[in-house]
Amino acid sequence: MKFTFRVSPNYRDQLSTGRIMRDLTIGLGVIYAFALAYYFTQYSSNYGIHALGLMATSLIVAFLTEVAFAYFTKKKVKTHLLGSYPWVTAIILTLMVPIATSYFALGFGTFFAIFFGKLVFGGFGQNIFNPAAAGRAAMLASFAGVAVTDITTSATPTASIAQLGWMIDKPEAVTKFLDQFGGLQNMFLGLYPGALGETSKVLILVVMVFLIIRKVIDWRIPVFYLSTVFVLASLIAVSKGMGFWYPLFHLSTGGLVFGAVFMATDPVTNPTSASGRTLFAIGLGILTVLIRVKANLPEGVLYSILLMNMLTPSIELLTDGWQIKNVKKYAISFASLSLIGILLVFGVSTTMSYKAPVVPEEPTITLGDPVGIFSDETALAPATVTDKVTEGDIVTLTVSSKGYAVLQDDHSEDPQPNVLIVKIDTVKQEVVSVAYATFSDTTNIGDKTKNAKFLDQFAGLSIVDEAAEVDVVSGATYTSVSVARAVRAAIEAVLAQ
Amino acid sequence: MSIWIGAMQKHLEGHKGLTDHNEIVRVDAGKFVYIPLMSMFSTNIEVLVKEGDSVKVGTMIAKRNDHMTVPFFSSVSGKVVGKQTIMHAVLKPLEHLVIENDGLYEKEQPFSPIDFEKATREELVDFMMNAGIVGCGGAGFPTYMKYKNPQNISTLIINAVECEPYITADYREISNNIDDLVLGVKAMLKLSTAKEAWIAIKSPKKELIAKVRAALVGVSGIVVKEVPDVYPMGWERTLVYQLLKKRYDRLPSEIGCIVNNATTAIAFAKAIRTGMPIVEKTLTISGNGIKNPANVNVPVGVKTAEIVAKLGGYAIEDVLLIAGGPMMGKTIPNDQFVVTPYGNAVTILKTEKIDSVACLRCGRCNDTCPAGLLPVRINNAEQAADLDTIVKLRADQCIECGLCTYVCPSKLDVAEGVRRAKRILQLKKK
Numbered sequence: 001m002k003f004t005f006r007v008s009p010n011y012r013d014q015l016s017t018g019r020i021m022r023d024l025t026i027g028l029g030v031i032y033a034f035a036l037a038y039y040f041t042q043y044s045s046n047y048g049i050h051a052l053g054l055m056a057t058s059l060i061v062a063f064l065t066e067v068a069f070a071y072f073t074k075k076k077v078k079t080h081l082l083g084s085y086p087w088v089t090a091i092i093l094t095l096m097v098p099i100a101t102s103y104f105a106l107g108f109g110t111f112f113a114i115f116f117g118k119l120v121f122g123g124f125g126q127n128i129f130n131p132a133a134a135g136r137a138a139m140l141a142s143f144a145g146v147a148v149t150d151i152t153t154s155a156t157p158t159a160s161i162a163q164l165g166w167m168i169d170k171p172e173a174v175t176k177f178l179d180q181f182g183g184l185q186n187m188f189l190g191l192y193p194g195a196l197g198e199t200s201k202v203l204i205l206v207v208m209v210f211l212i213i214r215k216v217i218d219w220r221i222p223v224f225y226l227s228t229v230f231v232l233a234s235l236i237a238v239s240k241g242m243g244f245w246y247p248l249f250h251l252s253t254g255g256l257v258f259g260a261v262f263m264a265t266d267p268v269t270n271p272t273s274a275s276g277r278t279l280f281a282i283g284l285g286i287l288t289v290l291i292r293v294k295a296n297l298p299e300g301v302l303y304s305i306l307l308m309n310m311l312t313p314s315i316e317l318l319t320d321g322w323q324i325k326n327v328k329k330y331a332i333s334f335a336s337l338s339l340i341g342i343l344l345v346f347g348v349s350t351t352m353s354y355k356a357p358v359v360p361e362e363p364t365i366t367l368g369d370p371v372g373i374f375s376d377e378t379a380l381a382p383a384t385v386t387d388k389v390t391e392g393d394i395v396t397l398t399v400s401s402k403g404y405a406v407l408q409d410d411h412s413e414d415p416q417p418n419v420l421i422v423k424i425d426t427v428k429q430e431v432v433s434v435a436y437a438t439f440s441d442t443t444n445i446g447d448k449t450k451n452a453k454f455l456d457q458f459a460g461l462s463i464v465d466e467a468a469e470v471d472v473v474s475g476a477t478y479t480s481v482s483v484a485r486a487v488r489a490a491i492e493a494v495l496a497q
Numbered sequence: 498m499s500i501w502i503g504a505m506q507k508h509l510e511g512h513k514g515l516t517d518h519n520e521i522v523r524v525d526a527g528k529f530v531y532i533p534l535m536s537m538f539s540t541n542i543e544v545l546v547k548e549g550d551s552v553k554v555g556t557m558i559a560k561r562n563d564h565m566t567v568p569f570f571s572s573v574s575g576k577v578v579g580k581q582t583i584m585h586a587v588l589k590p591l592e593h594l595v596i597e598n599d600g601l602y603e604k605e606q607p608f609s610p611i612d613f614e615k616a617t618r619e620e621l622v623d624f625m626m627n628a629g630i631v632g633c634g635g636a637g638f639p640t641y642m643k644y645k646n647p648q649n650i651s652t653l654i655i656n657a658v659e660c661e662p663y664i665t666a667d668y669r670e671i672s673n674n675i676d677d678l679v680l681g682v683k684a685m686l687k688l689s690t691a692k693e694a695w696i697a698i699k700s701p702k703k704e705l706i707a708k709v710r711a712a713l714v715g716v717s718g719i720v721v722k723e724v725p726d727v728y729p730m731g732w733e734r735t736l737v738y739q740l741l742k743k744r745y746d747r748l749p750s751e752i753g754c755i756v757n758n759a760t761t762a763i764a765f766a767k768a769i770r771t772g773m774p775i776v777e778k779t780l781t782i783s784g785n786g787i788k789n790p791a792n793v794n795v796p797v798g799v800k801t802a803e804i805v806a807k808l809g810g811y812a813i814e815d816v817l818l819i820a821g822g823p824m825m826g827k828t829i830p831n832d833q834f835v836v837t838p839y840g841n842a843v844t845i846l847k848t849e850k851i852d853s854v855a856c857l858r859c860g861r862c863n864d865t866c867p868a869g870l871l872p873v874r875i876n877n878a879e880q881a882a883d884l885d886t887i888v889k890l891r892a893d894q895c896i897e898c899g900l901c902t903y904v905c906p907s908k909l910d911v912a913e914g915v916r917r918a919k920r921i922l923q924l925k926k927k
Contacts, residue, residue, distance in 0.1 A: 002815040004848040005830045007913040009899025011509070011662055011823035017854050017906040083854040125855035218860070220500070272860035272873050275501040316874065322891040323502045324744060324869035330501040 015215060021085045023216045027207040028091045028262065034203050035196040039099060042191070047099055051196060055094045057103045061110040062090035069119050084124045089113050092132035092262055095197025096255060096302075097139070109139035129309045130266045133259075133302055140302075156194050157181050158254040162298040165355040167240050174245060184245060187252040198258040201251070208261040217265040220274060221281045225260040226251060228285020232341060236293065236349040256288065259301035269309045273319040275330040279337055280315055283308050286341035294348050365448045367471035373488050374466050377481050381407060383489035386419075393427040397490040403482035404441045416440035418482055422490035424463060434458040434487060446479035454480065463491045503864025506727040506735060507900060509662050509824075515790040516783045517665040521673075522793045524807045525600075526573050530798030531593035531835045533585050534559055536567040537637060544594060550577045553605035554796075555773055558594055565639050568629040571596055572776040572796035574603040584834045586820035588827040593835065596798070606772035613684040613769050621688055628768035629775065629838070633667075633760040637839030640765070643755050644688040650753050653686050653694040654740060657709075657759035658724060658731035660699070661822025664842040666781040667760050669792050672705055674763045675712045677770070681762030682719055684769060689755045695722045696759065697736055728824065729898045735867050760841070775838040782808055784823070786816035786845035795836050801843055802832040811845065819844040824899040853908040862901035862911050868894050872901035876914035884921065892918035 032055065040048035063086055070080040093113055097106055113135025121127040160180065161168075168174050178184055181192050190200025197204075211217045233247035251257065264270075264284055271280050284304050291300030318333060319326065371377055383401035390396075399422055405415035418440050423432035434455050439447055449455070457470040472480035534542045544559045552558060552571040559569040578595040585591040611624050626641040655678075659667040671678055678696075686694045698706050700723040709721050724730050724739050733756045737749050745751040764775050776797055783790035788809040795804055801818070805811060819826040820834060823844045862872040871890055878886035892915055901911035 001811060001832070002848075003818045003830045003832065004815055004828065006817060006828050006848075007910055007916075008819070008827050008897070009824040009902050009912060010817050010819055010826075010828060010844075010846060011899070011903055012851070012908060013507075013904050013906070015904075015906050016908065017857055020857075020859075020906055123855065125857055218864075267857050267859040270858065270860070272858050273863050273871055274499075274503040274860065277860070278500060320871065320874055320886070321889055322869060322894060323863070323866075323871065327499070327501050 018082070020216050021088055023211060023214045024088055024262075025091065027211050027216075028088070028095065028197070030207055031095055031197040031200070031203060031258075032091065034190070034200050035095070038191070038199075051099060053103060054097065054099075054101060054106050054196070055091070057107050058090040058094045058110045059087060061107045062086040062114050065111055065114040065119070069115070080123075084118075086114055089118070089131045089135070093135045095258065095262075096132065096136050096195050098195050099193065101139075102143075105139055105143040108142065109135040111135075112138040125268055127268055128312070129306055130263050130269045133263055133305050133309070136302055137306060156254070156298075157187060157192070157249070157252075158292075159298045161249070161253065162292075163355065164357060165353055166293040167236070167242060167246075167352050167354050169241055169354050171243070174243070178245065178249070184248055184252055187249075195255060195258075198255040201257045204257045204261050211261070211265075217261070218267075218270075218274070218277055220277045221265045221270070221284075222257075222260040224278055224281035225264055225284045225288075226257065228282050228338075228341065229256060229288055232285060232289040232345045235342060235345055236289075236352070239346060239349045240352060250289070250292070254292075254299045255301045259305055260284075263301075263305050264308075269312060271312050271315045271319065273316065273323070275323070275326070275333070276312075276315045276319040278330075279318070279333055280308055280312065282334070282337050282341065283311065283315075286337075286344065289341075289345055290348060293345075293352060365451045365453055366474040367454065368474035368477070370469040370471050371481055371484050372467065372469040373461065373484055373491070374468070378485045378488045381485070383417075383482070383486045385489055385493045388493065393425050394432060395424050395426055395494055397422045397424070397493060398437060399486035399489050401482045401486035401489070404446055404478035407482075408478060418446075418479065418486070420483060420486040422458075422487055424490060424494050426494060429463050431458045431461045431463065431487060431491070434483060441476075441479045441482075446476050448473045448476045449479045449483055455483070458483075458487055461487075463494065502869055503860075505865065505867050505869060506730065507865050507904060508726055509660075509728045509903070511662045511726075512783065513663070513665050513668070515663065515665075516781050516792050517668060519791055521669060521779065522791045522808065524793045524795040524799065524804050526598045526796045526799050527803050528598055529578065530571075530573050530596050530598055530796060531581065531583060531800065532558060532569055532571065532596065532798045533835060533837055534569070534580075534592045534594055535585060535587075536561045536565070536631075536639070538587070539563070539565075540591065542569070544580075546577045546594075548577055548579050551575070552577060552596060553603045554776055555605045555607050557607050558596075565642060566626050567631065567639050568607070568627060568774070569594075570607060570629060570774045570776055570797075572798050573598040574601050575599040584829055584831055586827070586829065586834045586837060586840055588820075588829060593798075604773070607774060608768075608772055610772040611769055613680075613687060618688060618690070621684065624768070625688070625765060628765070630761060630765050630768060631775070631839050633758045633764060633775075633839055633841065637837070640757060640761055643750075643757065644685075647688070647690050647750065647755065650689050650691045650750060650755055651693070652741070652754050653682070653689040653691040654736060654749075654754055654756045655682050655685070655694055655696040655759050655762055656731055656733075656736055656756055657696055657698045657705075658736060660728045660731040661824050661826075661842070662728075663783040663790075663844050664781045664822050665783075666779045666792055666841045667758070668702065668705060669781075670760050670763060670779045672708060674766075675708055677763045677766035678709070678759060679712050679716060679719070680769065681764070681766035683716070684765060685755075685757060685762055686718060691753075691755065692718065694719045695740060696720070697722050697724050697730075697740065699724055699726045699730065701726050728900060728903075729867050729896075732867060732896060732898060778836055778838065778841065780804070780836060780840065781842040782845070783842070784816075784819075784845040786812050786818075786847050788812050797836050797838055799836050800833055801829075801835070804836075804843070805832060805845070813847055815848040817844075817846045817848050819846065824903065825897060851908050853910075856905075856907050856909060859906060861904040861906065865900050865904045867898060867900060868896060870894055870915070872911045872915050875918045876909075876911060879914050879918040879921070884925065887918045887921060890918075893922050895919055 066086045070077045113131040117131030117134035118127040188201045212219045233250035237246035287304030288300040387398035400417045402417045419437040461468045542561045553574045556571045561567040575597045630640045632638040743752045875890045895915045
């Protein structure tokens with residue numbers, strides 16, 4: 001017989017850190033699945049594939065970083081990986097970035113999160129910052145200007161309201177503003193482009209309930225964090241005469257719900273006492289609202305989490321002691337912090353004002369010298385009619401006309417002519433309209449000719465008047481002439497019938 | 498449960514079905530019994546018999562006689578052989594008085610039965626002292642000490658909670674001795690000068706509750722209180738808080754309570770009725786490391802090895818042999834320790850590998866600690882050898898219930914860290 005000696009107790013709960021991380025991974029997986037479904041169905045498979053690629057990039061970089069670390073610090077790779085949970089950080093970070101993020105930027109962010117966010121502190125359990133938040137902050141600092149413009153990077157609700165000074169006091173403007181995003185309801189459902197995993201508040205809240213029931217996260221943090229934001233936003237709404245939509249908008253926009261459920265709850269970077277976590281969550285709420293309404297950053301969640309992470313050791317010192325003797329102290333701390341938050345936010349709200357949206361002005365162009373439609377200039381390098389459709393009196397012609405790119409060699413690799421659509425009324429014998437199908441000349445120079453002020457000159461020009469002329473756009477003469485050439489070719493094609 | 502502290506308790510899977518219904522096995526003493534000469538960690542005990550003396554069941558063989566009086570009795574009839582140092586259930590080698598068993602179990606009343614209703618309170622306290630009634634909840638605190646000088650006591654709480662997993666000995670003992678329970682509680686109620694006695698039983702034990710309530714029909718001043726099935730509901734502080742929503746600093750008498758174990762009341766009743774002290778115990782021998790888990794009725798001083806052999810032996814080669822329940826009981830590296838008057842279980846579990854990972858600072862230990870301590874903070878302070886913080890964190894208040902280790906998802910020995918911190922405080926005091 002062998003009687004093994006072990007210190008008591010010799011009875012343990014089924015719940016393990018491994019299971020906690022597995023449940024968390026499942027919860028995050030559900031959010032990611034929603035993001036994939038959204039981009040595959042609402043956009044195109046290219047977007048969906050990019051979302052898959054982002055996740056793969058982050059996971060690969062995270063694992064490689066951990067494996068390299070284990071190798072260089074002479075740890076057993078498998079044991080190290082099983083106790084380090086790199087995939088959780090990678091998934092959270094991926095879900096925080098917008099679809100337009102490049103693989104390189106995310107790979108950089110992941111490396112930063114795993115290496116500088118976690119491993120340099122001594123690995124899992126030792127880091128003071130939430131690794132994913134640290135990685136995202138590094139990405140924002142390094143790649144802020146590189147965001148690629150495409151259909152999905154239309155302004156997010158957070159960025160849009162930030163431009164308005166985080167308030168709208170005119171009821172009619174509110175509806176118009178919210179309708180851009182399909183209304184509050186749609187924002188809660190998450191059917192708009194934003195960070196991959198942050199949009200669907202409803203789904204995140206469902207996952208939150210699952211994680212709370214499974215004892216993966218402490219309910220205090222999301223509940224107190226979101227409640228604090230709600231209460232403080234309501235305070236601003238009351239002080240500024242805004243409606244109930246305002247606190248709801250605060251909850252439904254940006255990464256608040258995602259951060260409250262998946263990042264603020266990271267136990268490693270949280271105080272270990274229940275009272276401490278409560279104070280931590282209220283602090284998060286206050287900072288988030290302050291950063292949102294008053295700082296230059298559009299979103300406060302990420303930075304409030306990083307800031308509160310720094311305060312975790314101080315909060316623990318505050319709550320240290322014999323808990324049952326400290327209840328009064330905890331209640332006083334809670335009340336004081338709440339009061340500070342209310343006073344700060346109320347004070348700040350008095351300085352807030354509505355910034356009317358700036359209507360972008362049409363870029364001004366100056367018209368220069370006239371060019372005759374049937375002049376010598378248009379006779380050079382004649383344009384080619386590639387398509388002609390007749391519908392009643394109206395003939396629509398597609399015309400390929402060499403512009404600056406082809407004729408002057410703008411150093412582009414494969415210069416192409418501009419393609420224009422010219423409509424001509426054969427009964428009235430005049431030009432109806434001229435529009436670009438494809439513009440191939442120099443951006444910011446030739447494209448001034450897309451301006452209506454230039455193109456509208458063609459409408460009403462007689463096709464039989466040999467002296468018909470338009471004014472070229474100053475500084476874009478070549479392109480302007482190419483348009484006139486296209487019109488000449490179109491008129492000649494119609495007259496030749 | 499509070500927003501500020503957390504649950505301070507936890508439901509545990511009890512595995513009580515292993516032993517709560519099957520037959521109680523009688524285990525006779527073998528050739529020798531070994532009476533441990535220890536009371537509440539004091540070994541200042543005067544042996545009253547010599548080598549070669551004849552003793553009977555109930556003969557007083559030793560006595561602790563300093564600031565507490567605790568008599569020791571023989572559990573068999575036979576001859577005193579001498580003293581021997583063997584491992585004790587508290588995981589310390591201790592002197593035991595060895596008695597050779599003649600197998601006849603001849604009895605001798607060390608004291609006379611008493612009519613508790615006629616006796617004065619003082620007579621009854623002396624009776625309790627001389628009968629050697631000690632707390633059967635595990636600590637072995639001499640019970641009469643609680644009743645010596647009761648002041649402003651309003652409630653007597655009888656603890657029939659039995660919150661350790663696997664153990665059903667108290668449950669069986671109570672179900673089989675309901676009349677003695679009622680008698681003992683009545684006598685204790687008189688001793689305590691309290692108005693009411695509350696018998697606390699876990700709410701899932703419906704049958705037992707019904708049985709006790711039936712026996713209490715017509716008895717005034719004694720009621721059954723149901724308490725939730727959580728650990729450590731059997732701890733005095735947790736139980737008092739559950740029932741009265743009050744906390745106390747050192748002793749429950751500060752808030753007008755005396756707490757006693759139900760099996761202590763039964764032992765007291767038996768002494769009152771028969772003039773016999775605690776010479777045998779009902780023990781739960783359970784766990785997945787033994788072939789046939791059961792409750793046994795066994796004389797004090799019998800070695801664990803003999804009990805296990807009687808039950809058919811161990812189920813596997815490598816076990817954790819735990820004196821008591823798996824939460825608070827200590828693993829003993831051999832099976833030579835004996836049955837004590839205050840023990841009520843031996844738990845035998847398969848030795849399973851534990852893979853621990855780094856602390857993730859989840860704070861479950863802090864939320865669950867029934868003493869309201871911050872075990873992970875104490876562990877951190879202990880690792881940093883930060884004595885001031887250990888003092889501030891009140892490591893001295895730990896009762897080693899083991900819940901912090903139980904809940905730790907990283908499978909760390911949290912309780913052991915707190916124990917080390919406690920030891921540092923004790924050393925510093927000296």
